[in-house]
């Protein structure tokens with residue numbers, strides 16, 4: 001039995017290696033539609049309940065997000081009133097430092113949220129493990145590792161999570177890989193108006209989201225707007241997933257879009273909002289212009305990446321064209337600033353494009369990648385436009401997750417890992433080189449920024 005298990009493991013390793021090796025054999029000009037056929041969708045998980053919590057002050061749904069270069073926001077919920085205090089230190093069980101933040105809550109139809117707390121702690125040392133507890137509750141200790149202050153830097157990127165058996169598998173695969181930060185291009189809980197699903201989602205992702213910063217932007221499932229009875233969009237999302245929009249080098253006026261630096265400014269990450277106004281002259285558009293101008297003037301930024309929810313490039317028949325208006329409004333700005341890659345969700349499948357701009361291959365345009373494959377209950381988007389356009393390098397309707405390792409100032413390795421049942425299999429891999437380090441794209445960059453304005 002043990003031998004059988006060992007040999008099947010060995011077979012999996014060989015298959016994974018063969019799969020990875022075959023990638024290098026694919027001619028660079030070939031457009032690939034993966035022939036992989038996956039099993040049917042896994043069921044939605046039962047709602048995760050609160051652990052034993054007699055006084056209602058046990059922290060739950062804990063997650064963290066970076067604020068500036070050396071601070072971390074800790075967010076958590078308690079059922080009853082509790083202090084918005086985070087105590088922390090670098091030794092388990094010892095919390096010499098303490099910060100008290102603030103508490104909010106919200107109502108949605110008949111639902112009343114728990115007490116939603118957040119506190120920003122720091123300054124923190126880079127690449128250091130901190131132990132912390134919330135609301136002075138002795139019941140649970142958490143820990144996280146701060147990101148490094150220099151390259152290399154390891155992102156995990158995945159959107160459209162939901163909370164199904166596939167989501168669970170994706171989370172297990174992410175947990176098994178060393179990473180510094182998770183980027184999420186929208187559609188988190190698939191609560192879809194049922195607010196207890198937000199709570200359940202918070203519990204599902206807590207083991208990961210309390211130990212590494214989760215930087216998110218919104219998708220359509222976060223809107224939750226209803227005529228008359230719930231006229232304000234993003235109520236739950238904004239209350240539960242407060243991001244550092246008001247921090248950083250270019251503060252934004254809205255939690256729905258923001259930017260931040262990592263690795264000492266070597267990587268600039270722009271989180272755009274697909275479901276708030278993006279037209280020329282809108283606050284988001286004006287903020288993006290300011291942000292890109294600030295990055296353009298900085299020599300330290302080696303890579304610039306952006307995240308949106310609705311993809312601007314997509315050959316899947318699901319949501320085709322849903323990012324067109326935003327693309328029209330903002331693509332020129334990103335192109336002028338030589339943004340290296342744009343990651344999107346929304347389409348429940350994986351697709352990687354070559355460098356593109358204005359609907360065509362362009363050696364100075366971003367690599368566009370759709371990574372809306374976290375595992376949600378709506379299932380996969382399996383129907384593609386045929387024949388596959390040459391600018392679509394690889395596409396596959398499977399769940400999975402992506403990893404972006406920015407190795408140095410010129411090279412980043414992108415890898416897509418399919419959820420092949422319970423094993424993460426490398427199905428697509430490509431080196432992305434910095435456009436800023438490419439003289440052919442860089443010589444007219446400042447002129448291009450001016451032109452695109």
Ligand SMILES: [Fe+2]
Nearest residue numbers: 187219220346
């Ligand atoms: Fe979506």
